[in-house]
Amino acid sequence: MSDAATAPWLQLTLEAIDHSPEQLEDALLLSGALAVTLEDAGDQPVLEPAPGETPLWVHTRVTGLFDAQTDIEVIKGQLRRCLHAPILPECRLTELEERDWVRAWMENFHPMRFGQRLWVCPTARTPPDPAGVNIRLDPGLAFGTGTHPTTALCLEWLDGADLNGRSVLDYGCGSGILAVAAAKLGARKVWAVDIDPQALLASDDNADRNGVEDRIELAIPAELPAELNVDIVLANILAGVLVRLAPEFGRRVRPGGRLVLSGILEPHAEAVQAAFSADFSFEPSKRREDWVLLEGVRRSD
Secondary structure (H helix, E strand, O other): OOOHHHEEEEEEEEHHHHHHHHHHHHHHOOOOOEEEEEEEOOOOEEEEEOOOOOOOOOOOOEEEEEEEEOOOOHHHHHHHHHOOOOOOOOOEEEOOOOOHHHHHHHHOOEEEEEEEEEEEOOOOOOOOOOOOOOEEEOOOOOOOOOHHHHHHHHHHHHHOOOOOOOEEEEEEOOHHHHHHHHHHOOOOEEEEOOOHHHHHHHHHHHHHHHHOOOEEEEHHHHHHOOOOOOOEEEEEHHHHHHHHHHHHHHHHHEEEEEEEEEEEEEEHHHHHHHHOOOOEEEOEEEOOOOEEEEOOOOEEO
C-alpha cells in the first residue's frame, strides 16, 4: 500500500440527542463525510444502515470520517445549516490512523438495484443480473455509492431516462457514480465536475474501472468551456449551493433539455425550485424519506 494507507484521518462524532441519528447521518454526508458510522454506548457499529432502518439503541453516536486536510470549522458551519441548529450537538474530533473502516464498510456493501436495469455492485461481488447495466464501485476517498436517498433518486431517474446520444453534465460528481451511470446508460458525452481534486481522481478511477473513461471528461468548474451547454445537468449537492448555481445551470442546459436537482431536504424544495423558475418548467417532484428530487425542462429563449 502507499502512504495513503497510514495517512491520518479526522473523525467528527456527534451525539444524537436533539436530532435523530438519520438526521445527523444525512447532515454529515451532505457536508462531505467520506463515510458515516453509527454506534451505541458499547461501540458496536452499524455502517450505512439501509434506508428506513433505525438502530435500536437508546443512545447513539454518529461519526463522520474526513480527510486530514479538511477544515473542520467549515464542516461544522455546514452541519449547523443542514440541521437548522444555531449550536451543534455535543461533538468531539479525533484522529484515525488506519483505514480499517473501508474493510468493515465493504462487509456491509451489497449489490443494489435502481429502477429496472441499473445495478451498483462492489468489485468483490458477482453482479446478480449479468444482463443488467452494472456499475462496479468500491468506497473511496470521494464517497458516493447509491446508499443515500439523494443518490438513489438520481440513479433511478437516470435508469428511466432516454440517454442515448445525449450530453450530460454531472456537477458535484463526488465518486463519479452518476457520471458513470449516465455513460453506461448510453450518454454520448459526460462532463464530471467537482471542486475537490480527490473527487476527480475517484471519478477517473471509477470511469476506468467501468470502461467508460473515453466518454467522461473531468474538470473543475473553472475549466468548463464558456460555450458548453448540454442536454442534461445533474446536481446532487446542498440546496444553498444549488440556489447560487441557478444562473450557471440556466446557461448550461439547452432549450428543451433537462435539469435534475437532488440533495434537497423537503423544507427547502420550494425555495430551490423558485430560484430556477425563470428558466425551467418543473415536473412533479419525487421524494424519498425527507429528500426531494426536482426535474425541470429548460424553456426556449
